Amino acid sequence: MVGAGQLARMTGQAAIGLGIGFRVLAASPTDSAALVLAGAVTGDYTDLAGLRAFARDCDVVTFDHEHVPGAHLAELEKAAADGSGPAVRPGPAALRYTQDKLAMRERLRALGVPCPRYAPVTDLAGVSACAAEWGWPVVLKAVAGGYDGRGVWVCGTPAEAAAVLAHPVAVFAEEHVPFQAELAALVARSPHGQGAAYPVVQTVQRGGVCHEVLAPAPGLAPRLARNAQRLALELAAALDVTGLLAVELFAADGGLLVNELAMRPHNSGHWTIEGARTSQFEQHLRAVLDLPLGDPRMAAPQVVMANVFGSGSADIYARYEHVMAADPGVKVHLYGKQARPGRKIGHVTVVGGDLGGLRDRAARAAAYLAAGREEGA
């Protein structure tokens, strides 16, 4: 797995369980996954020679992020095609749509997939033309490199748009969707073409960053849930995704609109570690290794996951005492990351039947781990 963040770390835990040889290419020996997994290789994923050297010892190469340059992916794919290198899953033709959001929008439009209205823009006149049609605010999105709210600007006025356009970053414009909820549909697809869909979840964002995931999405009409699963499976097939595909959706008045795509384990699927029969991390491994997929069904009626954010304050481990004493059923996952303010450093999961109670418990545990005090207590 290229990349050694928390996604690689949790994929590594799943690989240990399955007895599958698993190596990460880490930017630094202190990366989340490199800290805990044997045989981590340190190297630069923007360096083709290093990528090739890493790939040489693999049967399959996969990714914990979408930042490997497309030209390098093409070289790896060429080696896979002529048998001189390992399989690349997902392949560059699919990954392109996570690396270039404008290309993604164009592909989805060609496929007839409902999306927010969008337009390429290069200057304020272009943005103003969009606003004239859609109204303000207008969303400007970086074509490449954005995630976790970075690279997304909600502009309420021409002046705000002008400030974004002053950045040396290619952007495009999207309508601002007044959604009722944000959803995520997570599916897996194997090279054989087998697919498996997890229950659709609701994600709760603040400042563009996911704070909470509710599985299954509360109040979602079964018909819409089935539509979202079918859409994600069809997209995975149409884009030839191997591994996981997370489809982030807006539930709006007119129905479901696709917001973002990711082709890797995804924050909206962390709840599956305890909450589903097969975790997304095991599922990703099974899919990229072309093994039969695991049962994606829930292991409890309701599951809530809350992210833990760094507060910049002292040693987080001392807080374990309090969190564990307060709630013996909360499952804590920490990623071994330095607790810089605002950084995702872990997550907590609770399973059960009572959504309101689970949300309270998850929020309290996450807030305590983040800040050393109970939010609202």
Add this chain to the structure above:
Amino acid sequence: MVGAGQLARMTGQAAIGLGIGFRVLAASPTDSAALVLAGAVTGDYTDLAGLRAFARDCDVVTFDHEHVPGAHLAELEKAAADGSGPAVRPGPAALRYTQDKLAMRERLRALGVPCPRYAPVTDLAGVSACAAEWGWPVVLKAVAGGYDGRGVWVCGTPAEAAAVLAHPVAVFAEEHVPFQAELAALVARSPHGQGAAYPVVQTVQRGGVCHEVLAPAPGLAPRLARNAQRLALELAAALDVTGLLAVELFAADGGLLVNELAMRPHNSGHWTIEGARTSQFEQHLRAVLDLPLGDPRMAAPQVVMANVFGSGSADIYARYEHVMAADPGVKVHLYGKQARPGRKIGHVTVVGGDLGGLRDRAARAAAYLAAGREEGA
């Protein structure tokens, strides 16, 4: 953790989840846990200097087996007491009863805990005297070093007993208990004295080796289950165990009799990874680190675990295709061990509601992984 077998490997997975620094002392770099966990130290646990060097970097030392010499444990404990070394959990005073089975029997008798009748023996006359009282067969047990059926001989005749006594191994005699079932009561105890008891399980042995674990033990009267849990918690307190204590029991006509003790994660608790809210591996870490214990309750009505044994035949991973295709819900755990015939190389777990169906599924998956064919299919 001293030792790097599958127990250390699975404890390591739990430590990764909790973000707890975890290192193993492995006899070889190809040990099960050393293959997958960063920072494994290779060394000899019978060498005091090596143990001390390993302990130097730890806050707490714990164990995946009971083979560290008692004198070395005493030295580590002395260093812990004067503050020059880390805490040793469980401590040597407790571990002694897993290293010397005759001492264990004597301690349990002194505590008034129901056990099979036993007697020290040194010669055939001694065994015959036991047989005169209890009848044949008589069980001879190695005082030290036995596990997984090794070091236990069921002798039907004086000639069989004589053959065992010819070994250069200290043994004692026990009555052969005609049990209805073998049970295991797994509890955790922290230095604070907090205790947590898992549901009592039934273990199914063949040739003295555990093949199957049924959680909770089917048909066990609630009163007996509570008695077994209480007995295990009381024993953990009486012996000052920190960490896990597994109490293996016979369910016999006269009630429950204690067969064996283990003070570490135990094969009878592997089902807890998917089947309980807190796995035994996380629970052991929480206990030895003196963190509040986790919820030990079941995550499903019924859980079945079956061990996978090596068959000496070819690459086991190819069989994944078949096992996973046949049963998308079976959870496979492989330990990265060479598949020597008869060796435990992994386990499978299935959760649900229908005991008979779960047993069939677990047995089929385990047999297929072991032997490349479905038993009885």
